[in-house]
Amino acid sequence: MRKEKISSAVIRRLPRYYRHLDDLYRTGMVRISSSALAKSMGLTASQIRQDLSCFGGFGQQGYGYNVKRLRSEVAEILGMNRDHTVLILGAGNLGRALIENFPFSANGFRLVAAFDVNPSLVGTRLGGVPIHHMDTLEEFLRDGPASVGVLTVPTRVAVESARRLFDGGVTGIWNFTNVELPEQEMPGVRVENVHFADSLLTLSYMISEETV
């Protein structure tokens, strides 16, 4: 799959495409028109044709998309077949929620370990995943590098934890702390933020606007 320079807006939509195509695939649908796919996703058919054409254009005019093939192609573009490995730093409530409930493997990631400083957690397993002491992170990463580190640590240790992941060679950080990480000091590491507060404040704006 050759990739052109793709806008970040298109990239942001790709996971949604995957999610919809995966749903359709699981219901047994074989083929879908761009207009039907558009309707189910709340987009226009021309937007869908344009988005997908960025990646080489799998659609045939008047014939629609092969659901299974398009799903696989989008998965490939998203890097879901790379055997990415994940570590979770911080096995508090949120870390535990991700460990026990988030389908990492269905998204192409293998969760190999979690790290915490809580003595009642270290040495145990959650959902089959071993919890190691944070002090052993460097040693763990020396033995086998990981693709992604998930930051679900307390705010005050967020930056320090990110640096340790960077030093240990991870290529991505999934950041759930409400802290902006010093990305310019971690060249080669991609950071994806999940800012709960920003999301709730966006909702706050929307519902307040209604009632002005």
Place this chain on the structure above:
Amino acid sequence: MRKEKISSAVIRRLPRYYRHLDDLYRTGMVRISSSALAKSMGLTASQIRQDLSCFGGFGQQGYGYNVKRLRSEVAEILGMNRDHTVLILGAGNLGRALIENFPFSANGFRLVAAFDVNPSLVGTRLGGVPIHHMDTLEEFLRDGPASVGVLTVPTRVAVESARRLFDGGVTGIWNFTNVELPEQEMPGVRVENVHFADSLLTLSYMISEETV
């Protein structure tokens, strides 16, 4: 504050403005130039001036912004002073993480109750918040409507739970289930999604692109 029609990209940036201004305010900074604010946020000064001018333009050329005032104005625009109330549906791992760790009040929301079906949770309190049985949601909303319902329920009951919130008169749904809600069937309700999978797949794309 009179509001023009504001693009969703600007709205998405507003919570970040608030976060940065709040940090600056807490460090005691009184005044900041658009270029310094831009640098700390990774934006350009002209983008900041343009964004803030959408809301009436508080900056003075060559003089910068009053941090405290701008922070208050952004908070006002975001609806942080409306005494919004929140209910959480689903007190599993993720619900508990939000109840115990998310600073609702610092974001202008008052968390009044959580709902679950787990008999070992119903009737207890988490972080001071009462957990009621899901069956009593309608009764609770009849007694006092809530602004926002947070959906941290299992996927299979996501849509049904959203409809119950809609029927009960909430104006916003903060949706953590990986399910797209039927927004067109819930007129007047604004939905803000936190799609963990979409976020992780975006990161997957970014780190895979690096290594193509």
